[in-house]
Amino acid sequence: MGIGFEVYNEQGKLQISSDLMQYYLHSKGTGKLSRQNNNDGVIDVRPPGNKRPTYVYGGGIFDPSGAPYTGPTGTDTGFIALRCTEPLIGGGALTLSSNSPDCDWYRFEPFSDLDPSNSRFGLQLFNSAGKVTFDLGAKPLIISAVQRVNNLSAGTNYTLGLPGGRKYAFIMNKASLRVTKPFSASTGGGTQLPDLNATSSTINITSNGDVRIADSGYETDYAGSNSFDGLYTIIDVTGY
Amino acid sequence: MGILVMAAGIQLFNADGSVLMDTTQWLLKTGAILNIGTVDTPGSVNVSALESSGLTAEVIVSSNEAQTAPVISKSNGVIYWNRTADNANFRNNIRVVLL
Numbered sequence: 001m002g003i004g005f006e007v008y009n010e011q012g013k014l015q016i017s018s019d020l021m022q023y024y025l026h027s028k029g030t031g032k033l034s035r036q037n038n039n040d041g042v043i044d045v046r047p048p049g050n051k052r053p054t055y056v057y058g059g060g061i062f063d064p065s066g067a068p069y070t071g072p073t074g075t076d077t078g079f080i081a082l083r084c085t086e087p088l089i090g091g092g093a094l095t096l097s098s099n100s101p102d103c104d105w106y107r108f109e110p111f112s113d114l115d116p117s118n119s120r121f122g123l124q125l126f127n128s129a130g131k132v133t134f135d136l137g138a139k140p141l142i143i144s145a146v147q148r149v150n151n152l153s154a155g156t157n158y159t160l161g162l163p164g165g166r167k168y169a170f171i172m173n174k175a176s177l178r179v180t181k182p183f184s185a186s187t188g189g190g191t192q193l194p195d196l197n198a199t200s201s202t203i204n205i206t207s208n209g210d211v212r213i214a215d216s217g218y219e220t221d222y223a224g225s226n227s228f229d230g231l232y233t234i235i236d237v238t239g240y
Numbered sequence: 241m242g243i244l245v246m247a248a249g250i251q252l253f254n255a256d257g258s259v260l261m262d263t264t265q266w267l268l269k270t271g272a273i274l275n276i277g278t279v280d281t282p283g284s285v286n287v288s289a290l291e292s293s294g295l296t297a298e299v300i301v302s303s304n305e306a307q308t309a310p311v312i313s314k315s316n317g318v319i320y321w322n323r324t325a326d327n328a329n330f331r332n333n334i335r336v337v338l339l
Contacts, residue, residue: 007250010263014293015250020269020338110270121255134267136252141268142261146296146339163264233339236265239254
C-alpha cells in the first residue's frame with residue numbers, strides 16, 4: 001500500500017488494513033433455528049420492537065404465511081455468525097452437520113456504519129475516503145479459521161480442531177458456495193425453492209435485517225446439484 | 241496489561257486487559273461490492289490483486305430476490321458468475337470478501 005496502516009499475522013495473512021473495510025459486532029441474541037419448507041432453516045435476528053413479519057428462506061423473502069415479500073434489497077449487508085448447540089459446536093472442535101438446534105447469533109456490520117466520535121479507546125483507522133475501516137471502540141469480526149469442504153452432501157460432516165479457551169461461532173454463507181454441478185430447471189419446480197445456495201449450510205442477511213439459513217441435506221432433492229464445495233468461516237466471539 | 245512474547249504482528253486488548261486478537265487471527269474484509277443486477281448476463285471479476293495480501297477472495301451473494309442465486313465459480317484468480325434458472329426481474333448483488 002502507498003500510505004496507511006497494515007498488520008500481518010504470523011501466517012503472512014493481512015490482519016488489519018486501513019484500506020479495506022472490516023466488520024464489527026452490531027448486535028447479538030439467541031433463537032431457534034427452525035426448519036421450514038424443504039429443510040431450509042430460519043432464524044429471526046431483528047432487534048426487539050421490530051414487528052415487521054418477514055422471514056427469509058430458500059432464496060426468496062417470505063412472511064410467516066409463506067406469501068412473497070417484496071421489500072428493498074441492500075448492497076452492503078452484514079453477516080450473521082451462529083453458535084449452535086450440539087453437534088454443530090462442541091468443546092474445542094467444530095463439527096458441521098445438518099442439525100438445526102438452538103443458536104446464539106452474532107450480527108456483524110461494516111465499520112463505516114459507526115460514528116467515529118463514539119470511539120472510546122484504542123486504535124481507529126480510516127481509508128482514503130475518510131470512512132472508518134477499523135475501530136477498537138467496537139468489537140471486530142475476528143476470523144480464527146476457514147474450513148474448506150469438498151464434495152459435501154447430505155450426512156457429510158467436517159470437524160475442525162480449534163485452540164481451547166475461546167468461544168467460537170461460525171459463518172456459513174452463500175459466498176462460500178462452489179457449485180459443482182449446474183441446476184436443472186426441470187427439477188424442484190412448483191412450490192419448492194430450487195435455490196442452489198440452499199443445498200449447503202448457508203446463511204445471509206438482507207438490508208432489512210432478515211436472515212436466511214439453509215442447512216445441508218437439501219441437495220438430495222435435486223438431480224444435478226447433489227454436492228458442492230465451499231468454505232466455512234470460524235469466528236472468535238470470546239467476550240462478545 | 242503486561243508485555244507478552246509474540247511471534248509477529250500486533251495484539252489487541254479489550255478494555256479489561258484480556259487479549260481480543262492475537263497473531264494467529266485475522267479480520268474479515270470487504271474486497272469489492274458489485275451490483276450485478278438481474279444477472280441475466282454472465283460476468284466476472286479479477287481478484288488476483290486482492291489476493292496478493294495472502295488472503296483468499298471469495299464471493300458472497302449479499303442479496304438476491306430470485307429463488308435461485310447466481311452460479312459462482314473461481315478459476316486462475318478470476319471469479320465468474322452465471323445467470324440463474326429463474327432470475328428474471330430479480331435483483332442480485334454480490335460482494336467479494338477476503339478470508
